[in-house]
Amino acid sequence: MSDVTLTIDGVQVTVPAGTNIVDAARQAGIAIPVFCYHPRLKPVGMCRMCLVQVGTPKIDPATRQPVLDANGQPVITMMPKLQTACTTPVSPGMVVKTTTEEVKFAQRGILEFLLTSHPLDCPVCDKGGECPLQNLTMGWGPAVSRFDYNDKVHFEKPVKLGDLIYLDRERCILCARCVRFQDEIADDPVLGFDNRGRNWMIISKSDPPFNSKFSGNTTDICPVGALTSSDFRFKARVWELQSKPVICTLCPVGCNLTFDMRHDRLMRVMPRENAAVNDIWICDKGRYGHRFIESPDRLTTPLVRRDGKLVPVSWDEALEVVADQLTIVRTRYGGNALAGLAGAQLSNEDLYLFQRLLRELGSENIDTGIGGPAALPPDEMGGLLAPGPETDLSKLGTGAVVLVVGADPEEEAPLYMLRLRGIAQRGGKLIVAGLRPTKLERSATTVVRYAPAGELAFAQGLLKAALENGAKLATLERMQGWHELRRSLSQAKLADFATACGLSEAVLTSIAQSFLTAEHSLIVYGWEARSAGLALVETLAALMILTGKVGKANNGMIALLAGGNSRGAIEMGVRPDAGPGYEPRKQRGLDANGIWAAAQTGKVRAIWLAGVDPAAKLPAARAALDAAEFVVVQDLFLTASAELADVVLPAASVAEREGSYTNAERRVQRSRQACSPVGEARPDWQIVAAVANALAMVPIGGGRNGSIPVKGEAWEYVVASDVADEIAAQVRGYAGITYAALAATGTGGGWGRQFDDAIYYDGTSYANSEGVGLVLPSLAAMASSRLTFTGATTPFTDERPLLLLEQVLAYDGDRHLRGSKLQGLIPPGYVAISTEDAAKLNIHSGDRVRLTSAAGELVIAARVSADLPAGIVLLPAGLADVAAATIETGPRTRVSLAKVVMG
Secondary structure, rough: EEEEEEEOOEEEEEEEOOEEEEHHHOOOOOOOOOOOOOOOOOOOOOOOOOOEEEEEOOOOOOOOOEEEEEOOOOOEEOOOOOOOOOOOOOOOOEEEEEEOOHHHHHHHHHHHHHOOOOOOOHHHOOOOOOOOHHHHHHHOOOOOOOOOOOHHHOOOOOOEEOOOOOOOOOOOOOOOOOHHHHHHHHHOOOEEEEOHHHOOEEEEEEOOOOOOOOOOHHHOOOOOOOOEEOOOOOOOOHHOOOEEEOOOOOOOOOOEEEEEOOEEEEEEEEOEOOOOOOOOOOOOOHHHHHHHOOOOEOOOOEEEEEEEEEEEEEEEHHHHHHHOOOHHHHHHOOOOEEEEEOOOOOHHHHOOOOOOOOOOOOOOOOOOOOOOOOOOOOOHHHHHHHOOOOOOHOOOOOOEEEEEOOOOHHHHHHHHHHOOOOOOOOOOOOEEEOOOOOOOHHHHOOEEEOOOHHHHHHHHHHHHHHHHHHOOOOOHOOOOEEEEEEEEEEEEOOHHHHHHHHOOHHHHHHHHHHHHHEEEEEEEOOOHHHHHOHHHHHHHHHHHHOOOOOOOOOEEEEEEEOOOOOHHHHHHOOOEEEHHHHHEEEOOOHHHHHHHHHHHHOOOOEEEEEEEOOEEEEEEHHHHHHOOEEEEEEEEEEOOOOOOOEEEEEEEEEEHHEEEEEOOOOOOEEEEEOOOOOOOOHHHHHHHHHHHHHHHHOOOOOOOOOOOOOOOOOOOOOHHHHHHHHHHHHHHOOOOOOHHHHHHHOOOOOOEEOOOOOOOOOOOOOOOOOOEEOOOOOOOOOOOOOOOOOOOOOOOOOOEEEEEEEEOOOOOOOOOOOHHHHHOOOOOOOOEEEHHHHHHOOOOOOOEEEEEEEOEEEEEEEEEEEEOOOOEEEOOOOOOOOOOOHOOOOOOOOOOOOOOOOO
């Protein structure tokens, strides 16, 4: 698209064709006031605040050339009426005037109209101090109003649009930013207008009210104080706040946040602009789900069990007990008697030191999950084939093909739902394939619904179609296991795969061809795909490799894993079969399930838990912790696992420490400390280092009187960046990923609010001064990398009539949601069943039903779903009152379901 040169208030500016006058003026350093306009929304010209005078060169009808004056300059014909600058695109030679008396008269008039019924409650309005209406009134508005005060329109105030958002209708200027955001960006058309004239108002159209996981963004882009957050109302004035940059750890997106603090207390959470991650948006879980950091239930001091009770002690005493007991177990039974689990919300620094210490002590029994029937092996393909450096989904559109398989982004990683929708809106192809409907399908260019248990046949059919249409094999020939995979494909026809997955050969061929020939090819997969077995992910990986674009920007695989730093945990080597950087270990250790079994037989004697609570969900874990000789837990709360521990160590939250995190695209980002740790809590990496240094002082025989240390020299880490420097030096792919490098990676994209701006367009959001992170180089592109196609599948346990799938929910029993406004949105436990199956079984929503598998049964409420395919039932296993472990035998289970007749 060519550039266009125009003149605004005498300043010549050149901008891309299609730019509107508002944005062109901003590039020239000229402010045109706006209310309804927002750079992320389609312009509508509703508020009329951006009225300007516009002229264009006069064209000679005969020659179709501009008419020139006596000085050889184009004659400018001014339009008879003022034009809205947000809806008027620039054109060559255009002349725009923004400061004429006619324009100023119109601007004053618009503001006078807007303020006729607007309450003068700035001293108590949450928007005060960052309100565009205040700014524009001071800069462009009239000094007085001619409107009769007694004729003001009054509404009930405030009106709850939901549990999270309040509406003050008297303040609303009807700019429709909130309605348009919900329609255009969030794809949740839950807000609308009602009535006409002066009674025109915003209403909620959904049940439950304002049913959206992105509702908090409307308070940010509201140009007045009409929409306010229930989490922040009347808590502080914005000029009292200190803004601290933090990374969200509640899902694998890694959204950039700002914690607004007042006197070391969290007042609110705001988005921090990063176009390559979350743009200027965040989901409600990230906005409202961080109240746990100030929970009164936080651990504040170390605890040691004495006479059967946990009692407070000093850090020195607690560390001495941990070091002595780990030494005794290691000396008597060897390093293999030690085991450790670390949570996926910990930072890279925490995770790296955790696995380093356990491995130095001789143990490979390390995992990041809690185990259980639904446990899956560490995901490698999403790391080895992750998109390359310079990846930015916000720029993808025409020429991109995104294949989403077995994922529900809105629930698993909410901001990915917005980002993937954006690719389709900009002209890219979005192919959504799954067993069941998801919200993302509404934005898809192609929807694929394969048969239950047919996803592997779907992926193999795509690979078969690619091979039959001349895909080059050079990139796959060196991969271990590829020949076995190809041999299995050759034993069946494309028609066989099509029949098995319930699709046509033409559909498989079309998808394969468009994916292989696209300029940018991406595969996004989630829990549903991973639970189908490793063979499915490996087959998708083979398809990705066939494109020949692995390791390049905007090409690769993205795995939506549970946990905010789940990719970082894998990369740091918190797994039993590989160390940092995916380097294989000579000896494989025990995973979480193996640890529970070994502890009950006496093979594992000491267990260290950091940021995980397996006892809350798994009977096997509770039994193992009971059986172990020594258990140490470091956590934020006195969890069910901590209650069984011999030593409990208080950990600092994400707000109370620095750290780096690796998101689903392998983008490493730095998080800053926002407040002081509660009590005596310490960052996890400091706790691990302190244990390591205590161990360096303990002799092999235990006690404090010997002379031979159990481990080597003391660790000399002073700050978190010291650990990050070691990661950069030791972990493959992390070279150069230092805190200094992370902070020097540019700004978020240019639209965030600068505090010295007199005017800003996007309401309340924060420019990114901390760097946007660095995408790690592709591991698959490195010569030493080898992929192994195992062909392993996850078999069903029996032939019961229904396929049980675990459902991931954004609002579930996550302990980090405690104390937040989101707790009221967590549903009670249920099992979802299709309308067809419900009719066969005479089941209605709310009925109690018995779900039976080969492993056990569960009685729970039913929820009949009109869009769920027959033969599938969904169970949100993360809900607190769903004991999924009692009925499952694997990630997927065959079950029967029957209505419980109440006596």
